[in-house]
Amino acid sequence: MPGKTIRHIGALLAAALLLTAGQAAAQGNAxxxxxxxxxxxxxxxxxxxxxxxxFEDAQIxxxxxxxxxxxxxxxxxxxxxxxxxxxxAHKAEHGGKSAEDYxxxxxxxxxxxxxxxxxxxxxxxxxxxxxxxxxRYAGDGHExxxxxxxxRGVRYVFSKVGGEEAAPRFIQFSxxxxxxxxxxxxxxxWGDDRVALLKEVSNWPTYYPSALSKQQIVAEMLAH
Numbered sequence: 001m002p003g004k005t006i007r008h009i010g011a012l013l014a015a016a017l018l019l020t021a022g023q024a025a026a027q028g029n030a031x032x033x034x035x036x037x038x039x040x041x042x043x044x045x046x047x048x049x050x051x052x053x054x055f056e057d058a059q060i061x062x063x064x065x066x067x068x069x070x071x072x073x074x075x076x077x078x079x080x081x082x083x084x085x086x087x088x089a090h091k092a093e094h095g096g097k098s099a100e101d102y103x104x105x106x107x108x109x110x111x112x113x114x115x116x117x118x119x120x121x122x123x124x125x126x127x128x129x130x131x132x133x134x135x136r137y138a139g140d141g142h143e144x145x146x147x148x149x150x151x152r153g154v155r156y157v158f159s160k161v162g163g164e165e166a167a168p169r170f171i172q173f174s175x176x177x178x179x180x181x182x183x184x185x186x187x188x189x190w191g192d193d194r195v196a197l198l199k200e201v202s203n204w205p206t207y208y209p210s211a212l213s214k215q216q217i218v219a220e221m222l223a224h
Contacts, residue, residue, distance in 0.1 A: 050178055053151025057144065061179035063156050065122060065137060068173055068183050072117045072207035075217060076110040079103065083214045087221045112205035117188065123163070124171060126190075135160045135167025143172075143198055154178045155189070155198060170194045174204065185209070185220075 049055065078084050085099075088106070092099040116127035125134040137158035145153045155172040168190040175186035187204035189197045208217050 051176055053147065053149075053153055053176075055152065055178055059178055060142065060144070060154055062139065062142070063173075063177075063180050064139065065119065065124075065158060067156075067177075067180060068175075068186060069119045069121075071210040072119070072185075073210040073212075074110070074112055074115045074117075075206050075208055076112050077115060078214055078217060079106055079110050083218060084221070086218060090222055108202055109204050110206055111203060114205060116210065117207055122161070124158075124167075126167065133164050133166045135163035135171075137161060137171060140170070140194075145198065145201075147201065157194065159194075168192060170197060172197050 050059070075084070084103075084106070088099040088102045091097075091102045095102065097105075113128050114126045115129070118125045118127070122136045122138065123134055124137055125132050138161045140157040140159040142157060143155045145155060147153065153174055153176065155174050158171050158173075160167055160169050169192040170190065172189040172194075173183075173186050174189070175183045177183070185206060185208040187206050189200055189204065191197050208220070212220070
């Protein structure tokens with residue numbers, strides 16, 4: 001009898017430990033609020049390892065254009081007018097470069113003449129000042145990229161199926177998620193050569209919701 005009792009208690013303790021571990025894992029996978037694919041910060045609610053570009057191919061899921069639906073503003077003007085100065089200073093305090101070095105890095109990364117993008121249904125409209133060009137796009141799979149640092153990223157690709165001739169043939173989204181989720185902001189690559197776009201890792205025009213004020217975007221960036 002004593003032996004059976006000890007074994008019974010041991011089984012109960014093992015079950016309790018497994019339950020606790022499972023709860024901890026679930027909480028850990030509930031989401032982190034930072035991400036990097038090639039050296040810049042992002043806020044997304046998904047697994048911390050995925051945020052950092054470490055995931056298995058089997059974890060990747062298809063995504064629809066609706067994940068990026070909305071009205072979006074480029075952050076490039078905020079860099080050039082000095083609004084993001086506090087963000088660059090913050091990066092310098094926690095990184096290995098000066099604020100000016102970070103600003104130069106993001107000058108290359110954020111640079112674009114498309115100051116606004118609107119996405120609704122299958123329609124994507126590129127706004128340059130007072131001009132707008134619209135294309136209709138359909139899902140065209142995804143591509144996995146491996147960066148020099150050894151981490152990876154996923155580009156979700158959409159190809160043009162209609163709209164204006166001037167609209168790019170391909171658009172590629174990167175927001176560090178690898179499964180369906182509503183984007184909080186994103187990088188967008190566009191052009192007429194799918195393969196050439198995949199090789200672009202130094203210029204990544206970045207967009208936040210147009211409803212956010214300059215100060216709100218700064219706060220978002222500083223928080224992550």
